[in-house]
Amino acid sequence: MGKIPAHRSAVTLRDVAEQVGITASAASMALSDSSRISEKTKTLVRAAAAELGYVPSSAARALRNQRAGAVALIVPNTTRHVFGHSYFMHVLTGVSSVANDRDTQVLVSTNSDEANGLAAYERVMRSKSADGAIVTSAAVTDPYVERLSQSGLPVVLIGNFPYLPDSITVGIDDVAAEAAITRHLIQVHGTKRLMHVSGPLDHQTAIDRRDGFLAAVAEAGLLESSLVIEGDFSEDAGWQAVRSLGQGIRDIDGIVFANDDMAFGGLEALTDQGLTVPGDVAIVGFDDFGLSRLTTPSITTVSVPAEDLARVATERLFDIIDGVSDGPAHQHLPVSLTLRSSCGCVPKGAQPHR
Amino acid sequence: MGKIPAHRSAVTLRDVAEQVGITASAASMALSDSSRISEKTKTLVRAAAAELGYVPSSAARALRNQRAGAVALIVPNTTRHVFGHSYFMHVLTGVSSVANDRDTQVLVSTNSDEANGLAAYERVMRSKSADGAIVTSAAVTDPYVERLSQSGLPVVLIGNFPYLPDSITVGIDDVAAEAAITRHLIQVHGTKRLMHVSGPLDHQTAIDRRDGFLAAVAEAGLLESSLVIEGDFSEDAGWQAVRSLGQGIRDIDGIVFANDDMAFGGLEALTDQGLTVPGDVAIVGFDDFGLSRLTTPSITTVSVPAEDLARVATERLFDIIDGVSDGPAHQHLPVSLTLRSSCGCVPKGAQPHR
DNA sequence: CTGAAAGCGCTTACAG
């Protein structure tokens, strides 16, 4: 009693206004630099706001403006296992940086368990906690992605969703990229008997990369001598795929793994069997989220610009939220081939240590 | 005109109430299961809400209740580099799972650049976008952590902050853990000339782990023959530390790396120089965020329960928000030693493939 | 030009 609680004393616009001797309305206009308010008053109000440490209430603003001032990053739990931690950190970083520039909060919805009937991220949108969403799911079978993208709410998907032609997407051309790296193996390193270890084929990314592999192999007339094994993007799956061939692995001279994690596992399995990489078998991965340059040998891979994808997707999302709806519905960002040792490009030991 | 926009038609409590023929007030009470409302009306209201797809406006609720219904996970950008992606995904997962159970949103503030004077996360709190914050910074020098923890706002820190005795923290006992794993190297594997590669010594974690190492070495009477090199938790630093000794590395028979990433780099450097691990030199790491079991040899390490830390911290945060302020100010969760090949425990090749 | 009311969507304290 008599003591002012240190933290519960939220400073409101009214406090600022009173200090200057005007109404909250006027103070509001002053802070938004309205031409109705004199420069003198504006200066006074700004000073008072700074002195009192005024920060607008996000709730009041959201309610009044009918805008949350937040975007949601939605991560279906299955996706996390499929794409790994680094991918999401890159995406989160990209989303955050764009959102920060717009003074917008980032809400992460991992949908840990879809216990409550309504998917966690559906609630986020319906409660208007966020003005729009970035979705990173890739499972072809995820019904929520479809619902969300058709809800009319501002949503941008990262990846490719050919079965949702009306959605807005930002991705890479997985087919072309996987074809390109496969061609590299064939044309530069002369591999003739290739294996592809794919991702889970209920994921568009996995489908596309496999198709890219098959296209490159077919155009080189090597379809007959090639094979595809389905994995699940995990390091373990790469290991299993190599092992599953038994001694047959010795007939293979090139392996295109659909991501780096599987390449790590495959590399381990090959080494365990006394095969050298790239000497006996050349291998390549996909993603380049940070580990592929650290293995021995380092992994040749396709560098996916995850952070840029997120950044572009978020900018697109803001455009949609703001009613700017031009721009291509489906965008592809360029990727680059990162040539390292595992394909035979950089001689072992010759590469600088990072 | 005449066409009802599909998505902007937010259903409010008033819509629900009208359908039942009561006031919004009554509908509100019905949905919150107030004893003032008859069972019959409650049933009607619930049905109407379900039919119309009513979800309460988070902004209106927040404004009225003076509660955001969200917690913030604050990640100073320096920290991300220091602890890596996996650590944050574990923390995020832990925070999300507890927040989900409480129907609370998770807001991630990465404070990408502290351009706007006020740190991004200070704005989050001041604008009442979140009711409390989990902070994962570890830099001893971070002034914001101190300000935030002394702001009176509900804040729980993950880690140890001895210089902030009034803060609420959840961490592990880094000193004891590093001492324990060092003792393991000495007592079980008989190492006599030990090196410690520490983290950046302006981080409490780095200081504590170094102190743990020194304590164990001292109690074994090996202080004379031991040395400490400061790293920065990066894989590269581990590599550099080993290299920096030149041929002197051949006098070392045990290395305690302050985290796994540095152990990876160190392992590579050792192997490059023709030294075998654990044959010539036994090494151990710290963290166990997923990669240490995949290297060859796999890395013996201290398993840090990052997700549990986050979970406990978040539960604590909710208690504080709810005014429950008992419980220890500084909590330590137990850690476990995970014995693998790099210390010499599991004979090479004998371990099952993950 | 400027003052001050209305209203965003809730919840609960108050009046009847």
Next chain:
DNA sequence: CTGAAAGCGCTTACAG
């Protein structure tokens, strides 16, 4: 017991 007003903190359309 129950109906309906008041008010959370903003912003802007409206009245003067």
